[in-house]
Amino acid sequence: MEPSVARYDERLTAPRTWWGIAALISLSGGLMLLPLGPLPLLGGLIGAGALAAAGVSSYGSARIRVVADSLVAGDARIPVAALGEAEVLEGEEAIAWRLHKADPRAFMLLRSYVPTALRVVVTDPEDPTPYLYLSTRDPRALLAALNAVRISSSGTGSGTGTGA
Known part of the structure; x- marks a missing residue:
């Protein structure tokens, strides 16, 4: 086996349920801004979703x-x-x-x-x-x-x- 080839490689990915929670956080971010109109709703959905997904992804990226x-x-x-x-x-x-x-x-x-x-x-x-x-x-x-x-x-x- 070549020295540069990994003998063992595992990524400790987050469970699927955590991604479901991230989706719910995204939804709640949008709902909080719903009274302000459709554009803030969309911004809240995208912003909260991006932050939640980044958090889950970074925690689950340990190798x-x-x-x-x-x-x-x-x-x-x-x-x-x-x-x-x-x-x-x-x-x-x-x-x-x-x-x-x-x-x-x-x-x-x-x-x-x-x-x-x-x-x-x-x-x-x-x-x-x-x-x-x-x-x-x-x-x-x-x-x-x-x-x-x-x-x-x-x-x-x-x-x-x-x-x-």
Whole structure:
């Protein structure tokens, strides 16, 4: 596999219901301006709709990728060599790591509408971040991609990580 090809690529898109809510916001923006006439109604529809759609789109544009020897999660980019053990989180365990088990220093790419996650320990002594919490719809595939990078970069066939 070429180094420039992504081994894993996921976009954490917002659920369809959020787009329905954006449409309702657009409608309410138009209705608020209805007493002023048809042109303000149209302006309110378009303006409120554009703002609501931009908000939903930007929140749902977060990506998680494993490219070459790096993990790219949102705006963060970290070499896979600086990562340690990984743990697949599902159900109550994922919720616990979002709430009472969470460390304020952790990097969290958190999307409440994604019920599963991968928690990856950061082993770089220069980095104060203890771990990455990554909401992902397929944590086992992300773990497999991280392990594949570790194996290919070490050449020994032994990767770290738990799960899958």
